[in-house]
Amino acid sequence: MKKSLFLYLFIIAVLMNIFTYKYFTSKEKSEQKLPTEEANNMNPKSFADSIISLNERLYEVNEFSLEQNDRAQNYLFESSKINNIPVFAEKVTQALLAFNDATEGNIYTDQAKMGNQKFIINKVKLLNHRWIIANYSNGELWGEVLLKYFVEDNGAISFEIMNSYLYPTSLN
Numbered sequence: 001m002k003k004s005l006f007l008y009l010f011i012i013a014v015l016m017n018i019f020t021y022k023y024f025t026s027k028e029k030s031e032q033k034l035p036t037e038e039a040n041n042m043n044p045k046s047f048a049d050s051i052i053s054l055n056e057r058l059y060e061v062n063e064f065s066l067e068q069n070d071r072a073q074n075y076l077f078e079s080s081k082i083n084n085i086p087v088f089a090e091k092v093t094q095a096l097l098a099f100n101d102a103t104e105g106n107i108y109t110d111q112a113k114m115g116n117q118k119f120i121i122n123k124v125k126l127l128n129h130r131w132i133i134a135n136y137s138n139g140e141l142w143g144e145v146l147l148k149y150f151v152e153d154n155g156a157i158s159f160e161i162m163n164s165y166l167y168p169t170s171l172n
Contacts (some may be wrong), residue, residue, distance in 0.1 A: 065126065066129065067089070086100065095136065096124055096147075100120040106118075108161060110161050119138045119141075130150075132146070132150075133145070133146055141169065142166075143167055
């Protein structure tokens with residue numbers, strides 16, 4: 001009785017191993033085949049069309065940015081000794097983000113500290129030679145602010161709040 005029980009258990013274990021091996025090898029082959037079939041079915045012209053479409057969208061998105069605005073760049077080049085736009089943009093961004101270290105939060109969010117959480121600026125985008133848009137939060141509430149910035153003769157950067165908006169917690 002014991003011998004036949006062990007024989008049946010051994011046969012079941014062997015069959016389970018065979019089925020498991022077969023399942024995983026066929027699964028691996030189908031996963032390898034799928035991406036190559038999709039790539040073979042794609043038309044090279046559709047790739048080119050996709051790239052053109054993405055470039056157009058990227059151009060539209062960056063239309064309002066200091067890096068793409070030739071008039072704003074010319075104004076900065078003529079009015080001050082700025083000759084490298086990416087370096088200048090980083091300088092302005094860091095000057096604004098430096099106010100995040102204040103104990104009451106960044107004063108250019110136009111929001112007072114709520115409880116223990118202060119409002120700080122997260123992302124900054126220079127729109128042109130005069131305006132900045134930034135988003136801010138305190139971890140629970142989010143908002144956006146439109147700022148003016150000025151470059152002084154000594155190279156210092158000052159900011160002025162144009163408008164600020166704090167999103168409501170619920171839109172009921």
